Amino acid sequence: MPSDDALLYDQTDDHVATVTLNRPEALNALSTRMRQEIKEIWSRIRQDDSVHAVVLRAAPGRAFSTGVDQLEPRTPATNPWNFEDPGDSLCPKHNECWKPLVTAVHGMAAGGAFYFLNESDIVICSEDATFFDPHTTYGMTSALEPIGMTYKMLLGDVLRMVLLGNDERINAHSALRMGIVSEVVSHEELWGRAHEIAAKIASKPTAATQGSVKAIWQSLDMGRAAALGTGLKYCQIGNPLGIPQVDRKAVMAAVKKFDVR
Secondary structure (H helix, E strand, O other), rough: OOOOOOOEEEEEEOOOOHHHHHHHHHHHOOOOOHHHHHHHHHHHHOOOOOOOOEEEEOOOOOOOOEOOOOOOOOOOOHHHOOOOOOOOOOOOOOOOOOOOOEEEEEEEEEEEEHHHOOOEEEEEEEEOOOEEOOOHOOOOOOHHHHHHHHHOOOOHHHHHHHHHHHHHOEEHHHHHHHHOEEEEEEEHHHHHHHHHHHHHHHHHOOHHHHHHHHHHHHHOOOOOOHHHHHHHHHHHHHHHOOOOOOHHHHHHOOOOOOOOO
Protein backbone atom coordinates (compact mmCIF):
# COMPACT_ATOMS: atom_id res chain seq x y z
CA MET A 1 0.00 0.00 0.00
CA PRO A 2 1.13 3.61 -0.53
CA SER A 3 2.93 4.93 2.55
CA ASP A 4 1.40 8.40 2.53
CA ASP A 5 -1.57 10.27 1.12
CA ALA A 6 0.23 11.45 -2.03
CA LEU A 7 -0.91 8.27 -3.75
CA LEU A 8 -4.27 6.64 -3.08
CA TYR A 9 -5.33 3.08 -3.92
CA ASP A 10 -8.81 1.64 -3.86
CA GLN A 11 -10.51 -1.50 -5.15
CA THR A 12 -14.22 -2.09 -5.65
CA ASP A 13 -16.32 -5.25 -5.86
CA ASP A 14 -16.55 -4.94 -9.66
CA HIS A 15 -12.85 -5.88 -9.94
CA VAL A 16 -11.72 -2.31 -10.70
CA ALA A 17 -8.69 -0.84 -8.93
CA THR A 18 -8.37 2.95 -8.81
CA VAL A 19 -5.05 4.76 -8.41
CA THR A 20 -5.28 8.47 -7.58
CA LEU A 21 -2.41 10.95 -7.75
CA ASN A 22 -2.99 13.11 -4.68
CA ARG A 23 -0.65 16.12 -4.59
CA PRO A 24 -2.97 18.80 -5.99
CA GLU A 25 -1.07 21.55 -4.17
CA ALA A 26 2.02 20.54 -6.21
CA LEU A 27 0.05 20.08 -9.48
CA ASN A 28 0.27 16.32 -8.82
CA ALA A 29 3.96 16.40 -9.67
CA LEU A 30 5.64 13.05 -9.06
CA SER A 31 8.18 12.83 -6.27
CA THR A 32 10.83 10.11 -6.14
CA ARG A 33 8.84 8.39 -3.41
CA MET A 34 5.64 8.48 -5.48
CA ARG A 35 7.39 7.04 -8.51
CA GLN A 36 8.71 4.13 -6.46
CA GLU A 37 5.29 3.51 -4.95
CA ILE A 38 3.64 3.58 -8.38
CA LYS A 39 6.08 0.91 -9.50
CA GLU A 40 5.08 -1.16 -6.47
CA ILE A 41 1.41 -0.65 -7.27
CA TRP A 42 1.84 -1.96 -10.83
CA SER A 43 3.48 -5.06 -9.34
CA ARG A 44 0.67 -5.48 -6.83
CA ILE A 45 -2.02 -5.12 -9.50
CA ARG A 46 -0.21 -7.56 -11.80
CA GLN A 47 -0.18 -10.24 -9.12
CA ASP A 48 -3.69 -9.64 -7.76
CA ASP A 49 -6.09 -11.84 -9.75
CA SER A 50 -9.09 -10.02 -8.24
CA VAL A 51 -8.15 -6.89 -10.20
CA HIS A 52 -9.37 -7.05 -13.80
CA ALA A 53 -9.05 -3.37 -14.86
CA VAL A 54 -7.52 -0.16 -13.53
CA VAL A 55 -8.48 3.52 -13.46
CA LEU A 56 -5.73 6.12 -13.11
CA ARG A 57 -6.88 9.61 -12.14
CA ALA A 58 -5.72 12.66 -10.18
CA ALA A 59 -7.09 14.62 -7.26
CA PRO A 60 -9.18 17.68 -8.18
CA GLY A 61 -7.17 20.79 -8.89
CA ARG A 62 -5.42 22.56 -11.74
CA ALA A 63 -3.57 19.54 -13.08
CA PHE A 64 -3.72 15.82 -13.76
CA SER A 65 0.06 15.91 -13.43
CA THR A 66 2.97 18.08 -14.51
CA GLY A 67 5.33 15.11 -14.48
CA VAL A 68 8.45 14.57 -12.40
CA ASP A 69 8.74 17.04 -9.51
CA GLN A 70 11.41 19.48 -10.67
CA LEU A 71 11.57 21.21 -7.27
CA GLU A 72 12.74 18.06 -5.51
CA PRO A 73 16.49 18.05 -4.76
CA ARG A 74 18.43 15.54 -6.81
CA THR A 75 21.85 13.99 -6.51
CA PRO A 76 23.59 14.03 -9.92
CA ALA A 77 24.60 10.61 -11.22
CA THR A 78 28.35 10.13 -10.89
CA ASN A 79 28.40 7.34 -13.48
CA PRO A 80 26.45 8.12 -16.68
CA TRP A 81 26.21 4.39 -17.52
CA ASN A 82 24.18 3.81 -14.37
CA PHE A 83 21.58 6.42 -15.28
CA GLU A 84 18.03 5.09 -15.52
CA ASP A 85 14.97 6.70 -17.05
CA PRO A 86 13.06 8.16 -14.05
CA GLY A 87 9.81 7.51 -15.90
CA ASP A 88 10.25 3.74 -16.17
CA SER A 89 8.55 3.22 -12.82
CA LEU A 90 5.43 5.02 -14.09
CA CYS A 91 4.82 2.68 -17.01
CA PRO A 92 2.57 -0.34 -16.41
CA LYS A 93 3.63 -2.18 -19.58
CA HIS A 94 7.32 -1.59 -18.85
CA ASN A 95 6.62 -3.21 -15.47
CA GLU A 96 4.85 -6.23 -17.05
CA CYS A 97 1.39 -5.20 -15.87
CA TRP A 98 -1.13 -6.12 -18.57
CA LYS A 99 -4.36 -5.28 -16.76
CA PRO A 100 -6.32 -2.84 -18.98
CA LEU A 101 -5.69 0.77 -17.90
CA VAL A 102 -8.22 3.60 -18.28
CA THR A 103 -6.73 7.04 -17.57
CA ALA A 104 -8.91 10.05 -16.74
CA VAL A 105 -7.27 13.43 -17.36
CA HIS A 106 -8.40 16.81 -16.11
CA GLY A 107 -6.55 20.12 -16.14
CA MET A 108 -2.92 20.19 -17.21
CA ALA A 109 -1.11 17.06 -18.41
CA ALA A 110 2.47 17.99 -19.13
CA GLY A 111 5.95 16.57 -19.53
CA GLY A 112 6.38 13.35 -17.59
CA ALA A 113 2.61 12.87 -17.38
CA PHE A 114 2.89 11.56 -20.93
CA TYR A 115 4.53 8.39 -19.56
CA PHE A 116 1.08 7.52 -18.22
CA LEU A 117 -0.72 8.54 -21.41
CA ASN A 118 1.72 6.64 -23.61
CA GLU A 119 1.04 3.33 -21.83
CA SER A 120 -2.69 3.69 -21.16
CA ASP A 121 -5.10 1.52 -23.13
CA ILE A 122 -7.90 4.09 -23.03
CA VAL A 123 -7.51 7.80 -22.21
CA ILE A 124 -10.46 10.10 -21.66
CA CYS A 125 -10.42 13.70 -20.52
CA SER A 126 -12.64 16.48 -19.25
CA GLU A 127 -13.36 19.61 -21.26
CA ASP A 128 -10.86 21.62 -19.20
CA ALA A 129 -7.92 19.34 -20.02
CA THR A 130 -4.83 20.72 -21.76
CA PHE A 131 -1.75 18.87 -22.97
CA PHE A 132 1.75 20.26 -23.54
CA ASP A 133 5.45 19.45 -23.30
CA PRO A 134 7.52 22.17 -21.56
CA HIS A 135 10.98 20.61 -21.92
CA THR A 136 12.40 22.78 -24.69
CA THR A 137 11.12 25.95 -23.05
CA TYR A 138 13.36 25.15 -20.08
CA GLY A 139 16.34 24.23 -22.26
CA MET A 140 15.88 20.48 -21.91
CA THR A 141 15.88 17.95 -24.75
CA SER A 142 12.49 16.31 -25.10
CA ALA A 143 12.85 12.73 -26.31
CA LEU A 144 11.36 9.90 -24.27
CA GLU A 145 7.80 11.15 -23.77
CA PRO A 146 7.29 12.35 -27.36
CA ILE A 147 8.85 9.22 -28.86
CA GLY A 148 6.27 7.21 -26.93
CA MET A 149 3.50 9.50 -28.15
CA THR A 150 4.42 8.95 -31.83
CA TYR A 151 2.61 5.61 -31.51
CA LYS A 152 -0.64 7.54 -30.92
CA MET A 153 -0.20 10.94 -32.56
CA LEU A 154 0.92 11.97 -36.01
CA LEU A 155 4.60 12.92 -36.16
CA GLY A 156 3.81 16.51 -37.15
CA ASP A 157 1.55 16.99 -34.13
CA VAL A 158 4.19 15.54 -31.80
CA LEU A 159 6.92 17.80 -33.20
CA ARG A 160 4.72 20.89 -32.96
CA MET A 161 3.94 20.11 -29.31
CA VAL A 162 7.62 19.53 -28.50
CA LEU A 163 9.05 22.53 -30.33
CA LEU A 164 6.49 25.08 -29.14
CA GLY A 165 6.83 23.99 -25.52
CA ASN A 166 5.01 26.31 -23.13
CA ASP A 167 3.90 28.62 -25.94
CA GLU A 168 1.01 26.41 -27.03
CA ARG A 169 -1.35 24.01 -25.29
CA ILE A 170 -3.51 21.34 -26.88
CA ASN A 171 -7.11 21.62 -25.71
CA ALA A 172 -9.41 18.68 -25.08
CA HIS A 173 -11.10 18.65 -28.47
CA SER A 174 -7.79 18.97 -30.34
CA ALA A 175 -6.48 16.11 -28.20
CA LEU A 176 -9.45 14.04 -29.37
CA ARG A 177 -8.69 14.85 -33.00
CA MET A 178 -4.98 14.05 -32.55
CA GLY A 179 -5.58 10.69 -30.87
CA ILE A 180 -4.27 11.58 -27.41
CA VAL A 181 -7.72 10.81 -25.97
CA SER A 182 -10.68 8.85 -27.28
CA GLU A 183 -13.47 10.69 -25.45
CA VAL A 184 -14.17 14.13 -23.95
CA VAL A 185 -16.70 14.54 -21.13
CA SER A 186 -17.66 17.24 -18.66
CA HIS A 187 -15.51 17.69 -15.58
CA GLU A 188 -18.33 16.37 -13.40
CA GLU A 189 -18.68 13.19 -15.46
CA LEU A 190 -14.98 12.34 -15.73
CA TRP A 191 -14.43 9.99 -12.78
CA GLY A 192 -17.76 8.24 -13.18
CA ARG A 193 -17.26 7.69 -16.89
CA ALA A 194 -13.73 6.32 -16.39
CA HIS A 195 -15.01 3.83 -13.81
CA GLU A 196 -17.92 2.88 -16.06
CA ILE A 197 -15.55 2.02 -18.91
CA ALA A 198 -13.21 0.09 -16.60
CA ALA A 199 -16.10 -1.85 -15.05
CA LYS A 200 -17.34 -2.95 -18.48
CA ILE A 201 -13.84 -4.20 -19.28
CA ALA A 202 -13.52 -5.85 -15.87
CA SER A 203 -16.75 -7.80 -16.42
CA LYS A 204 -15.11 -9.74 -19.24
CA PRO A 205 -12.84 -12.76 -18.65
CA THR A 206 -9.57 -11.29 -17.44
CA ALA A 207 -7.45 -13.87 -19.30
CA ALA A 208 -8.96 -12.56 -22.55
CA THR A 209 -8.47 -8.86 -21.80
CA GLN A 210 -4.94 -9.25 -20.43
CA GLY A 211 -3.89 -11.46 -23.32
CA SER A 212 -5.27 -8.97 -25.82
CA VAL A 213 -3.49 -6.05 -24.16
CA LYS A 214 -0.18 -7.93 -23.99
CA ALA A 215 -0.33 -9.18 -27.60
CA ILE A 216 -1.16 -5.76 -29.04
CA TRP A 217 1.39 -3.79 -27.02
CA GLN A 218 4.22 -6.25 -27.54
CA SER A 219 3.54 -6.24 -31.29
CA LEU A 220 4.76 -2.62 -31.39
CA ASP A 221 8.31 -3.87 -30.78
CA MET A 222 8.17 -6.54 -33.53
CA GLY A 223 7.99 -6.91 -37.26
CA ARG A 224 4.64 -7.93 -38.72
CA ALA A 225 5.37 -11.65 -39.12
CA ALA A 226 6.87 -11.98 -35.64
CA ALA A 227 3.95 -10.05 -34.13
CA LEU A 228 1.38 -12.29 -35.80
CA GLY A 229 3.26 -15.43 -34.75
CA THR A 230 3.45 -14.28 -31.14
CA GLY A 231 -0.20 -13.20 -31.22
CA LEU A 232 -1.23 -16.68 -32.39
CA LYS A 233 0.62 -18.24 -29.45
CA TYR A 234 -1.16 -15.88 -27.04
CA CYS A 235 -4.50 -16.92 -28.54
CA GLN A 236 -3.63 -20.56 -27.89
CA ILE A 237 -2.67 -19.75 -24.29
CA GLY A 238 -5.58 -17.42 -23.54
CA ASN A 239 -8.28 -19.37 -25.42
CA PRO A 240 -7.92 -22.91 -24.08
CA LEU A 241 -9.57 -25.42 -26.41
CA GLY A 242 -12.73 -27.00 -25.07
CA ILE A 243 -12.89 -24.69 -22.03
CA PRO A 244 -15.37 -21.89 -22.77
CA GLN A 245 -14.84 -18.86 -20.52
CA VAL A 246 -18.35 -17.49 -21.06
CA ASP A 247 -21.79 -18.70 -22.13
CA ARG A 248 -22.05 -16.86 -25.46
CA LYS A 249 -25.79 -17.37 -25.84
CA ALA A 250 -26.41 -15.96 -22.37
CA VAL A 251 -24.15 -12.98 -23.06
CA MET A 252 -25.91 -12.12 -26.31
CA ALA A 253 -29.36 -12.60 -24.78
CA ALA A 254 -28.49 -10.14 -22.03
CA VAL A 255 -27.43 -7.43 -24.49
CA LYS A 256 -30.27 -4.98 -24.97
CA LYS A 257 -28.31 -2.30 -26.79
CA PHE A 258 -24.77 -1.45 -27.66
CA ASP A 259 -23.00 1.78 -26.77
CA VAL A 260 -22.33 3.91 -29.82
CA ARG A 261 -19.38 6.27 -29.78
